[in-house]
């Protein structure tokens with residue numbers, strides 16, 4: 001089989017890149033190791049910056065997002081049992097769209113299926129070869145039979161645990177990583193959200209977040225220990241812990257119900273540099289991870305593939321300049337989002353090892369933040385997304 005661009009991974013990065021390339025008339029094949037249902041079963045964040053909304057519109061998959069997604073003009077920061085609104089729209093003129101990553105992925109998958117472009121699901125033993133030359137190859141096994149895809153370029157959209165980054169010789173890549181000493185226990189339930197906007201909570205028992213997927217579906221999180229087992233958290237225990245971390249008036253309004261899903265996610269900051277190795281390009285979680293506190297993961301994935309698609313289109317018009325600058329262009333945006341996600345994580349979580357001084361510093365910063373228009377604007381402009 002031959003194609004122009006082989007895309008490894010059918011998460012949001014791979015699917016959006018496929019859609020952008022297809023729109024430009026560039027042949028592409030997506031190779032995914034899991035089934036479509038497995039990919040759709042993963043529950044991830046759901047806050048889209050305007051750039052991500054624009055890219056989804058550009059490839060014609062925005063209809064359901066605009067109908068069912070919820071534009072948010074602000075969110076609450078909560079500490080010392082008080083909620084303080086960060087008026088995103090007033091401070092920046094921009095808003096965010098609350099629409100789950102699962103739905104984004106479903107919309108992209110449906111559009112891809114309708115376009116007839118090839119997506120190979122359940123590919124085993126995926127490997128990438130010869131990306132230093134002009135004829136890279138992807139190998140995989142389908143139903144026990146080995147296949148090879150010849151291509152011009154490979155896009156590594158295969159997430160943090162993927163094969164693409166792992167195939168780069170160690171002396172050509174630098175990894176920067178910070179692992180946080182806690183996780184997020186998340187619960188999804190068909191109950192109306194406790195507030196029409198998100199609430200990020202700093203509490204002495206640990207961080208909590210009240211988020212949502214729709215007016216009837218809520219997503220809540222509590223900071224938990226990395227040693228916790230999700231099986232040992234009953235729904236009742238989760239709701240009780242969440243209520244303890246909310247102001248009494250908010251806790252009193254919380255509507256609880258049976259969980260549809262419950263899981264624990266570790267928190268990590270990670271960047272691989274560079275993002276280009278000959279004709280192999282990393283995009284999305286394959287190249288970087290942010291802790292979810294700033295809701296930047298999906299947005300960074302979208303901007304990476306936006307840049308990558310532009311560079312590939314230029315490549316087929318005869319210029320490699322876009323491909324040459326791809327890595328630097330992405331990394332500048334990535335590091336700024338890494339900084340913001342790390343800062344917001346540091347501000348909002350309980351870090352027992354920093355002691356009472358660390359806790360006082362958090363409260364002083366939160367107090368400053370909610371009483372300074374300059375500080376609130378800095379938070380808001382990062383949250384809605386810095387200009388490209």
Ligand code: APR
Pocket residue numbers: 008009010011012013014031032033034039044045101123126157158159160161162163164283284285286296297298299301
């Ligand atoms: N071969 C083929 N596919 C693979 C391989 C492999 N060896 N390894 C992983 N994959 C697939 C995974 O099964 C997954 O479907 O690559 C896909 C990567 O998808 P994501 O992990 O969702 O990564 P990405 O598309 O970059 O999306 C980033 O996901 O984690 C969130 O916060 C993050 O919202 C951001 C988004």
Ligand code: PHB
Pocket residue numbers: 044045046047198211212219292293294295
């Ligand atoms: C979510 O809805 O899952 C969510 C929202 C905001 C975040 C993280 C996760 O910062």
